[in-house]
Amino acid sequence: MQSMSSSLNALWNHLSDSPLLYLTLTLIAYQIGLFLYQKSGKKPLVNPVLIAIVLLVAVLLITGTPYDRYFQGAHFLHFLLGPATVALAIPLYRQFEKVRKSALAIAISLLTGSAVSAVSSVLIAWALGGSEQSFLSLAPKSVTTPVSMGITEALGGVPSLTAVLVIITGILGASLGPTVLNIVRVKSWAARGLAIGTAAHGLGTARKLQVNEEAGAFSGLAMGLNALATAILLPIVWYWIF
Amino acid sequence: MLFYLTIILLCQLFGEALVTFFALPVPGPVIGMALMFVGLLIKGSVPDGLSVVGESLLSHMSLLFIPAGVGIMVNAELIQREFVPISVSLVISTLLCIAVTGLLMSWLTRNKSIGGYKE
Numbered sequence: 071m072q073s074m075s076s077s078l079n080a081l082w083n084h085l086s087d088s089p090l091l092y093l094t095l096t097l098i099a100y101q102i103g104l105f106l107y108q109k110s111g112k113k114p115l116v117n118p119v120l121i122a123i124v125l126l127v128a129v130l131l132i133t134g135t136p137y138d139r140y141f142q143g144a145h146f147l148h149f150l151l152g153p154a155t156v157a158l159a160i161p162l163y164r165q166f167e168k169v170r171k172s173a174l175a176i177a178i179s180l181l182t183g184s185a186v187s188a189v190s191s192v193l194i195a196w197a198l199g200g201s202e203q204s205f206l207s208l209a210p211k212s213v214t215t216p217v218s219m220g221i222t223e224a225l226g227g228v229p230s231l232t233a234v235l236v237i238i239t240g241i242l243g244a245s246l247g248p249t250v251l252n253i254v255r256v257k258s259w260a261a262r263g264l265a266i267g268t269a270a271h272g273l274g275t276a277r278k279l280q281v282n283e284e285a286g287a288f289s290g291l292a293m294g295l296n297a298l299a300t301a302i303l304l305p306i307v308w309y310w311i312f
Numbered sequence: 313m314l315f316y317l318t319i320i321l322l323c324q325l326f327g328e329a330l331v332t333f334f335a336l337p338v339p340g341p342v343i344g345m346a347l348m349f350v351g352l353l354i355k356g357s358v359p360d361g362l363s364v365v366g367e368s369l370l371s372h373m374s375l376l377f378i379p380a381g382v383g384i385m386v387n388a389e390l391i392q393r394e395f396v397p398i399s400v401s402l403v404i405s406t407l408l409c410i411a412v413t414g415l416l417m418s419w420l421t422r423n424k425s426i427g428g429y430k431e
Binding site for chain 1: 380
């Protein structure tokens with residue numbers, strides 16, 4: 071028995087040093103999430119990403135694995151966000167005619183939406199007694215992870231907290247966004263995509279692309295433009311107020 | 313296919329290089345997206361191989377956010393301490409942003425052709 075458990079230990083140590091284990095665990099967790107999502111009849115609140123994150127956190131806590139070791143192992147998936155962002159140019163190109171026709175409407179809606187997101191998140195957190203650290207991490211939450219982390223860092227917030235808030239925002243937007251748009255009766259694919267991409271960056275865009283290419287293209291465009299607008303405007307506005 | 317994967321990585325690489333060189337406030341991949349877009353405009357169509365590679369990257373894009381999301385375990389304490397302000401702020405501001413952006417966009421484009429939706 072002794073040697074059995076020590077050889078299991080050696081096996082675990084060997085596997086937990088390589089990316090293979092963490093990549094596999096992440097894929098399994100995501101597929102469990104997808105399975106439950108399908109099983110639920112695609113209920114928006116049964117979000118595959120959320121389920122995967124909860125499962126992985128549980129596994130890491132139970133096995134006493136530090137987050138850094140997991141992240142190094144699963145880093146390849148995180149890296150692929152870069153090439154996936156570049157590939158968003160494809161749906162955007164296919165829908166370019168429609169985008170060009172409504173360029174001014176896009177610019178106005180996007181800048182307004184972006185300001186609403188940043189200002190309301192800070193005001194609400196402030197009114198409910200949040201700390202300055204949390205406002206700074208909340209303000210860029212609608213912007214895709216690498217940019218928002220950079221903005222938070224420049225303003226003096228907590229980048230790793232921002233990354234998490236950005237992802238929760240993405241899950242919220244992707245899962246509840248369509249319902250909100252139905253309630254306020256926004257029907258065109260262009261407007262629906264733009265709204266989700268402005269508020270919920272890549273996670274919202276990923277969901278839109280699965281539903282409709284036009285919505286996906288507007289969403290991807292909104293995600294890119296909002297990253298640009300927030301990165302330039304938020305620090306200026308912040309220093310101007312404080 | 314490998315050729316188009318290389319093209320995508322090259323766009324990202326040039327994007328990163330431009331960002332670093334000019335100290336731009338935008339992430340490299342967003343500039344890479346712009347470069348790819350300009351390339352497609354010049355080319356005038358999306359090559360089949362590129363379409364295949366792009367589709368495989370985009371069809372499960374949500375999976376790629378998981379490793380960063382698991383980072384919640386590192387910030388659990390701060391989130392727990394300020395659970396009410398953080399969670400109320402996240403939910404309301406996100407849904408408000410979606411409603412405002414969607415309404416404004418659909419109002420501004422109300423005279424243009426509008427397709428139906430099913431979701």
